[in-house]
Amino acid sequence: MxxxxxxxxxxxxxxxxxxxxxxxxxxxxxxxxxxxxxxxxxxxxxxxxxxxxxxxxxxxxxxxxxxxxxxxxxxxxxxxxxxxxxxxxxxxxxxxxxxxxxxxxxxxxxxxxxxxxxxxxxxxxxxxxxxxxxxxxxxxxxxxxxxxxxxxxxxxxxxxxxxxxxxxxxxxxxxxxxxxxxxxxxxxxxxxxxxxxxxxxxxxxxxxxxxxxxxxxxNAILMDWADDITYATHDIEDYFRAGLIPLHDLRRDSSRIARHAHRRLGGMADFDAARFDAALKQVIKRFEMGITTSCWDTRQNRSAMNAITTMNLTECVGAVSLVAEPPYVTVEASCQYLVEALKELTWFYVIDRPSLAVMQKGQKRIVQSLYDRLRDCLAESPKSPRLPIQLRSLYRDLGHDSDFASAYARSSEAREARAVVDYICVLTEAQAVDLDERLSGRSHSSMFGAWFS
The missing domain is CATH 1.10.3210.10 (Hypothetical protein af1432)
Incomplete structure (x- = not known):
């Protein structure tokens, strides 16, 4: 037993x-x-x-x-x-x-x-x-x-x-x-x-x-550090492969990358621009030593990327240590600057690109449209056949949640809003796009095989 x-x-x-x-x-x-x-x-x-x-x-x-x-x-x-x-x-x-x-x-x-x-x-x-x-x-x-x-x-x-x-x-x-x-x-x-x-x-x-x-x-500190390391390393691989980050020729943009980072990170307490610049130079040097061309698919570049990523991961894993003060775990500041320099390459070359900004504006519109339309349907009738079954279930469960009722004074508006947001957060992106098209009358799909019914 x-x-x-x-x-x-x-x-x-x-x-x-x-x-x-x-x-x-x-x-x-x-x-x-x-x-x-x-x-x-x-x-x-x-x-x-x-x-x-x-x-x-x-x-x-x-x-x-x-x-x-x-x-x-x-x-x-x-x-x-x-x-x-x-x-x-x-x-x-x-x-x-x-x-x-x-x-x-x-x-x-x-x-x-x-x-x-x-x-x-x-x-x-x-x-x-x-x-x-x-x-x-x-x-x-x-x-x-x-x-x-x-x-x-x-x-x-x-x-x-x-x-x-x-x-x-x-x-x-x-x-x-x-x-x-x-x-x-x-x-x-x-x-x-x-x-x-x-x-x-x-x-x-x-x-x-x-x-x-x-x-x-x-444990939370270790998870958060693992999150930072992972994000910093795999995004660079993705966008070099996509032709967006020129790892073979970062030096030409090094001054602009540094200035961009100083603007982005300058508001953080005790941010040291000189230490960041030194970490950025280290990152650029590592990539220059291995990445020879802009083409991802060469054997040389693929092997070099793997070696550089392994080097970065090994250094960052070794940066954690035990200390005598609670919560007893710390991370070397030098490696945190290294990870921030790696992240900055994605910020500079990808996240702030106009093409991504335009796409994200459309994505925001989809999320807003979904919220407004589903909220209207729910306010009209929680039992409306126009509502996806899972949304109806989420709304019903909130009515039996004593913690929710205590926190929000049994507000019907709070219940509707929370149910809709909870529902949006169980959707994949493809489902969100499809449901928005159906609710707005722009879908070419039929009623048969609808994934939400």
């Missing part, structure tokens, strides 16, 4: 698998969830329907999870008594960091970050709602929206896993006086966003029991 544990939210006793730890079971539950599979249809930067083989949110999350496990293994190299004691105090666990990496982006709406300000504005127009945040939506999905059983919501993950996914362990500040001070940007203990809605405060407090207010756990 396995040990018993309790569900974070409803205190439902469940039996542990005697062949898996609770943290391994967390990982399996995330991997088998439809919310996780959906990430294959959500972009990292460019659209997932590109013909080139680019990373999407699913492949990104898999790499974050793998790298998070390697970071924990790096910390376990030291076998001195002090190091063993620090590891125990930090509570670092490979399975926990890996699961947090798998789940950290699970709440991203279609089209990724570009949709977040649209949904935030939509929710903040509704009295009582604090807006939208992708990290808070991820926490909401694993604690409320994802379903394994009919007798409790969410995936019933352990406290350690929930705490590890909280990159921003705080609710949204309700006043200027509650705003978090601006720590040094290389201080990985803190984040500048927020990570839980009022409707999930009970789960949030359970996950954070015993933790220092607003300070990330050691």
């Amino acid at each position: 396995g040990k018993t544990r309790r569900c974070a939210r409803n205190h439902v006793k469940v039996e542990d698998d005697p062949f898996r730890s609770p943290y391994q079971r967390d990982r399996d539950r995330v991997l088998y969830s439809s919310a996780f599979r959906r990430l294959s249809g959500v972009a990292q930067v460019a659209a997932v329907n590109e013909q080139r083989v680019l990373h999407n949110r699913l492949t990104h999350s898999l790499k974050v999870a793998q790298l998070g496990r390697r970071l924990v293994q790096q910390l376990k190299h030291g076998e001195s008594r002090d190091e063993r004691e620090l590891r125990k105090l930090a509570g670092v666990k490979a399975d926990v960091v890996e699961t947090a990496g798998l789940v950290h982006d699970i709440g991203h709406p279609p089209f990724g970050h570009i949709a977040e300000p649209v949904l935030d504005a939509c929710l903040r127009r509704t009295d009582g709602l604090e807006g939208f945040e992708g990290n808070a939506q991820s926490f909401r999905i694993v604690t409320k929206l994802a379903r394994r059983r009919t007798d409790y919501p969410g995936l019933d993950l352990t406290r350690a896993t929930l705490d590890a996914m909280l990159k921003y362990p705080r609710p949204r500040p309700i006043s200027a006086g509650d705003a978090l001070g601006v720590p040094p940007w290389t201080d990985r203990r803190f984040g500048n966003k927020w990570g839980a809605y009022s409707s999930e405060l009970r789960d949030f407090r359970w996950a954070r029991k015993g933790a220092r207010a607003e300070v990330r756990s050691a």
Whole structure:
């Protein structure tokens, strides 16, 4: 007979698998969830329907999870008594960091970050709602929206896993006086966003029991660092392959890249422009030594890219270490500047391109249109046959959610707005585009085989 544990939210006793730890079971539950599979249809930067083989949110999350496990293994190299004691105090666990990496982006709406300000504005127009945040939506999905059983919501993950996914362990500040001070940007203990809605405060407090207010756990620091490393390295590979980042000839743009970065990062506390410039020179030198032409598909360039990526990953994994102060994990500042220099190549050559900006403007319009049309249909009648079945279910479940009712005073407007946003955040990009076309009368599809009915 396995040990018993309790569900974070409803205190439902469940039996542990005697062949898996609770943290391994967390990982399996995330991997088998439809919310996780959906990430294959959500972009990292460019659209997932590109013909080139680019990373999407699913492949990104898999790499974050793998790298998070390697970071924990790096910390376990030291076998001195002090190091063993620090590891125990930090509570670092490979399975926990890996699961947090798998789940950290699970709440991203279609089209990724570009949709977040649209949904935030939509929710903040509704009295009582604090807006939208992708990290808070991820926490909401694993604690409320994802379903394994009919007798409790969410995936019933352990406290350690929930705490590890909280990159921003705080609710949204309700006043200027509650705003978090601006720590040094290389201080990985803190984040500048927020990570839980009022409707999930009970789960949030359970996950954070015993933790220092607003300070990330050691596992969360490792997951966040794995996220930064992964994003910085694989986007460069994608956009060199697509012909957008000239890795063979970065030196010609080095001054413009540096100025662009200074404008983008200059507002971060204690940002050192000289250290960034030195890291950028190091990045450019590494690529110059291996990448010889603009063509990705040569054997030389593919081998060189693999070697450079391995070098960057090895250096960044080795940058984590144990320290005597809570939460007992730190990351070398020099490697953080290296990762920021790698990220800047994507910002300079890709994210700020007019072609991407035009596409993102259209994506924002789709998300806004979906919200407005679905909200109108829901306000007209929650039982309307024009509503997708899953949206009706989300709306109905909110009526039985005591946490939601307590947080938002049983507001019908809040219930409608939250149900629509929750529904949009379970769509892939292809589904969002198709549903928008159907609702606006621009679709050439028939009623037969509709994916949402």
